Amino acid sequence: MNGKPDAEAAVSGWICSWKQDGNSGVHDMKECQAILEMNHIYKQYSGITVLEDVTFRAYPGEVQVLLGANGAGKSTLMNIVSGVTACDRGRIYIGDREVCIRSAADAAREGIAMIHQELSLFQERSVYQNIFMGNERMKKNLPFWTDSKRMEEESRKVLEEMGFAINPGETVKNLSIAQQQIVEIAKAVWKRADILIMDEPTSSLTEAEVARLFCLIRRLKEQGCAIIYISHKLDELFRIGDRITVLFQGKVCLEESMKQVTKEQLVKSMSGKEVQRVKKVSCALPQEALRAVNLNGRRFRDCSFYVKKGEIVALTGMVGAGRSELVKAIFGADALRSGDIYLFGKRVSGRPSPSASIAGRIGFLPEERKQQGLIMGMDVGKNIVQADLPRLFPKRILSRKKERETARTFAGEVMYTQGIQRLPEKLSGGNQQKVVLAKWLCTDSDLLIFDEPTKGIDAAARAEIYQQILDLAGKGKGILLVSSDPAEVLQLSDRVYVMREGKICKELARSELTANKIVASEL
Amino acid sequence: MEKKRVKYKTDFGMKNTSALTGTIMVFLLFSILSDDFLTVYNISNVLKNCAVLLIASMGTTMAILLGSNDISVGSVMSLGGIITAMLIKGGADPALAAAAGLAAGLGAGLINGILIVYFQANFWVATFAMYSIAQGIALILSDGNGIAGFPGGFRFLGTGKVFGVYFIILLAAALLALMYVLLNKTRFGGYIYAIGESERIAGITGIPTGKVKLLVFTLSGLCAGTAGILLAAKTNVAMPSGGAGYEFDAIAAVIIGGTSLDGGKGSVLGTAVGVFLITVIRNGLTVMGLSSVFHYLVIGLIIMAVIVVDVLQIQLRENRKESDARECK
Numbered sequence: 010m011n012g013k014p015d016a017e018a019a020v021s022g023w024i025c026s027w028k029q030d031g032n033s034g035v036h037d038m039k040e041c042q043a044i045l046e047m048n049h050i051y052k053q054y055s056g057i058t059v060l061e062d063v064t065f066r067a068y069p070g071e072v073q074v075l076l077g078a079n080g081a082g083k084s085t086l087m088n089i090v091s092g093v094t095a096c097d098r099g100r101i102y103i104g105d106r107e108v109c110i111r112s113a114a115d116a117a118r119e120g121i122a123m124i125h126q127e128l129s130l131f132q133e134r135s136v137y138q139n140i141f142m143g144n145e146r147m148k149k150n151l152p153f154w155t156d157s158k159r160m161e162e163e164s165r166k167v168l169e170e171m172g173f174a175i176n177p178g179e180t181v182k183n184l185s186i187a188q189q190q191i192v193e194i195a196k197a198v199w200k201r202a203d204i205l206i207m208d209e210p211t212s213s214l215t216e217a218e219v220a221r222l223f224c225l226i227r228r229l230k231e232q233g234c235a236i237i238y239i240s241h242k243l244d245e246l247f248r249i250g251d252r253i254t255v256l257f258q259g260k261v262c263l264e265e266s267m268k269q270v271t272k273e274q275l276v277k278s279m280s281g282k283e284v285q286r287v288k289k290v291s292c293a294l295p296q297e298a299l300r301a302v303n304l305n306g307r308r309f310r311d312c313s314f315y316v317k318k319g320e321i322v323a324l325t326g327m328v329g330a331g332r333s334e335l336v337k338a339i340f341g342a343d344a345l346r347s348g349d350i351y352l353f354g355k356r357v358s359g360r361p362s363p364s365a366s367i368a369g370r371i372g373f374l375p376e377e378r379k380q381q382g383l384i385m386g387m388d389v390g391k392n393i394v395q396a397d398l399p400r401l402f403p404k405r406i407l408s409r410k411k412e413r414e415t416a417r418t419f420a421g422e423v424m425y426t427q428g429i430q431r432l433p434e435k436l437s438g439g440n441q442q443k444v445v446l447a448k449w450l451c452t453d454s455d456l457l458i459f460d461e462p463t464k465g466i467d468a469a470a471r472a473e474i475y476q477q478i479l480d481l482a483g484k485g486k487g488i489l490l491v492s493s494d495p496a497e498v499l500q501l502s503d504r505v506y507v508m509r510e511g512k513i514c515k516e517l518a519r520s521e522l523t524a525n526k527i528v529a530s531e532l
Numbered sequence: 533m534e535k536k537r538v539k540y541k542t543d544f545g546m547k548n549t550s551a552l553t554g555t556i557m558v559f560l561l562f563s564i565l566s567d568d569f570l571t572v573y574n575i576s577n578v579l580k581n582c583a584v585l586l587i588a589s590m591g592t593t594m595a596i597l598l599g600s601n602d603i604s605v606g607s608v609m610s611l612g613g614i615i616t617a618m619l620i621k622g623g624a625d626p627a628l629a630a631a632a633g634l635a636a637g638l639g640a641g642l643i644n645g646i647l648i649v650y651f652q653a654n655f656w657v658a659t660f661a662m663y664s665i666a667q668g669i670a671l672i673l674s675d676g677n678g679i680a681g682f683p684g685g686f687r688f689l690g691t692g693k694v695f696g697v698y699f700i701i702l703l704a705a706a707l708l709a710l711m712y713v714l715l716n717k718t719r720f721g722g723y724i725y726a727i728g729e730s731e732r733i734a735g736i737t738g739i740p741t742g743k744v745k746l747l748v749f750t751l752s753g754l755c756a757g758t759a760g761i762l763l764a765a766k767t768n769v770a771m772p773s774g775g776a777g778y779e780f781d782a783i784a785a786v787i788i789g790g791t792s793l794d795g796g797k798g799s800v801l802g803t804a805v806g807v808f809l810i811t812v813i814r815n816g817l818t819v820m821g822l823s824s825v826f827h828y829l830v831i832g833l834i835i836m837a838v839i840v841v842d843v844l845q846i847q848l849r850e851n852r853k854e855s856d857a858r859e860c861k
Contacts (some may be wrong), residue, residue: 093736114738129733131726133796142726143738145719154717 050099067235077256091123092116120203132182137164172221293320298487304348308334321488326508340373372449376460382445390416390429419447439470456487495524555809562816583704588759589782591752599728599795600655604662609775611666612760617679617770626686637757645749680769690766728795
């Protein structure tokens with residue numbers, strides 16, 4: 010797997026290492042040759058710049074930490090290295106060889122292994138089958154016959170070496186999430202990759218398991234493996250990291266040796282320097298629009314909070330903290346196990362369901378606009394009236410004229426000017442979001458839930474959506490805003506709830522809001 | 533706090549044994565209801581009838597495990613049979629004629645695969661087109677007429693005996709064993725299950741998903757070609773629509789055998805049980821004097837029963853899991 014550099018390459022590598030040392034001056038001379046170097050990487054997704062001139066290095070025998078808020082571009086950068094997506098511009102070097110990584114198989118050939126944040130295991134297959142998937146061991150005398158005994162033995166050995174006792178013959182779906190995460194790590198570890206990328210490997214591990222994982226990382230370091238470590242848990246980073254790169258909105262904003270930085274510095278660079286507090290007058294009315302009491306569900310527990318009419322309340326936290334699940338459960342689109350919901354002072358009886366929520370005047374603008382917010386094959390006008398058909402046409406017979414008129418009215422209300430006959434897939438993200446908003450204004454919603462309303466939307470449209478949210482609050486509508494962007498939260502919200510690991514861990518009033526405070530309480 | 537449930541694997545990868553239980557029950561029922569059912573003659577007849585469907589449904593099993601389906605099986609069978617029969621009638625060597633029939637099946641499957649992998653066609657659409665194309669070619673070649681009467685060497689495939697057992701039964705058993713090994717012991721088989729469970733994960737794991745899919749559809753076509761030739765040899769006639777309806781029986785056998793239509797779950801042995809159950813029911817109903825018009829209804833009802841039993845089992849398991857989780861707390 011490891012290509013041995015020939016003599017010439019070795020010499021030029023040595024020279025290169027001198028040069029590098031002169032430039033950065035952070036690390037000592039003997040191991041300063043970067044094994045992975047990504048130079049001036051650019052990446053855009055449908056017109057939105059995700060990575061801009063990012064240069065990133067990883068060194069053998071060191072843990073390179075990659076830090077950044079949600080959407081800062083960490084995952085995109087790592088997806089480029091592991092062959093999941095391609096970059097628009099930029100060069101990647103392994104050792105001193107320029108490489109072109111087009112697929113996961115290419116990445117494996119270059120000695121790169123990635124532990125994905127989302128588990129990527131086959132639930133119906135056994136542990137050893139997952140570990141060796143794509144690299145099966147074959148019987149010596151029967152080369153087409155997989156040697157399951159040997160794979161099972163080797164898997165057991167790898168898992169034991171890592172310090173975990175998991176039966177390699179067990180089917181993965183019978184394992185706990187923590188055990189599955191360990192299998193995911195084992196899948197990358199046995200390959201003895203030169204570069205090992207770990208994306209949030211500890212998100213579901215206990216403290217003892219984390220300690221064992223760190224033991225393993227230190228051992229891998231001794232063997233000369235370069236580790237790229239992504240995590241939001243700052244304490245962890247100081248325990249295991251050697252160097253750190255912080256991304257902010259697709260750009261590198263800090264590159265340091267781990268010893269040289271402080272926690273405060275990291276929090277500050279993650280939240281961005283240009284974030285400023287905007288003056289905002291709260292239009293909150295005394296009546297409550299929503300009150301949630303002790304809600305429990307798939308990824309949240311004991312959540313209680315309230316939103317007043319005319320108030321903008323932000324729900325913030327890291328990805329996976331359970332925010333989306335919580336608001337979806339309130340709307341009825343996700344499972345709610347227990348708890349009480351009061352809408353405009355009245356208790357909601359029975360399980361929440363989308364149709365009941367619409368009748369109860371809740372509007373929900375989902376994060377996955379294209380999958381859940383709009384019907385892409387249906388024109389804008391039809392999308393706008395979609396949720397309000399029962400009220401518009403109580404006799405169940407549609408009238409094209411009334412549909413168009415209604416759609417035009419609400420399109421005008423959200424200042425959508427593209428024509429209601431267009432298909433949503435042809436629209437920009439900002440215009441799509443306007444259509445979704447028009448849909449909920451059409452149903453006369455008095456409580457609007459925005460889940461990441463400006464995800465994938467450019468700056469100009471973003472400002473427009475902010476203004477609309479503020480106007481809606483001014484008209485007395487309750488707004489519940491799920492957002493990962495501290496700037497957005499600062500600009501819009503009257504009050505903030507911070508979620509962590511499924512619980513609401515903090516409530517901040519507007520007077521005590523700063524970006525640093527939000528980021529610090531999320532971590 | 534680890535509770536380990538020790539479970540020995542005796543089910544050869546068949547996740548539910550309800551199909552097997554059902555088959556045994558149906559078998560016993562017919563044995564009691566009819567004197568003519570449980571005779572050596574009738575049982576070897578049942579097995580003989582199983583053989584053709586079993587070979588056809590092996591390809592379907594692979595396609596369904598992959599998370600796709602292949603509905604061109606029946607027409608491709610007809611095409612393979614017709615081509616072989618015409619070449620034999622034209623004076624070609626039976627072995628060569630059979631090879632041509634196999635090649636036709638392989639080619640049809642390959643085209644399915646190319647459409648699905650390289651042209652990103654939906655598998656329903658691609659195999660539906662092939663269903664019509666293969667049927668059309670078979671009709672044009674034969675001018676709509678059946679071709680009957682084959683030399684003894686060719687007929688041996690369908691009616692000959694080796695050590696007192698029909699050759700066709702032995703052949704089907706051997707192919708079943710081969711398919712079991714292919715699916716459970718080779719890299720390729722593992723990849724079929726993996727892609728069936730999640731093509732996305734298979735992609736990031738570095739599995740060559742395109743190649744695997746291409747090969748699966750090609751093999752499915754080959755299986756159909758083989759089945760078509762055997763059908764002609766067994767009945768001594770190749771009809772231009774002789775394979776019609778086999779795709780339905782094949783899919784039915786796979787479902788009854790417990791293979792999930794979502795892909796990634798199931799076993800070819802389950803399919804074998806499903807094939808046996810369908811054939812036993814057809815045979816039993818005929819032996820009891822019920823006309824073939826009832827067969828489809830009964831098979832449909834059984835598929836429904838399988839679905840209901842499956843759903844009930846899943847619910848039971850989930851309830852148990854939840855109560856387990858509550859105990860843990």
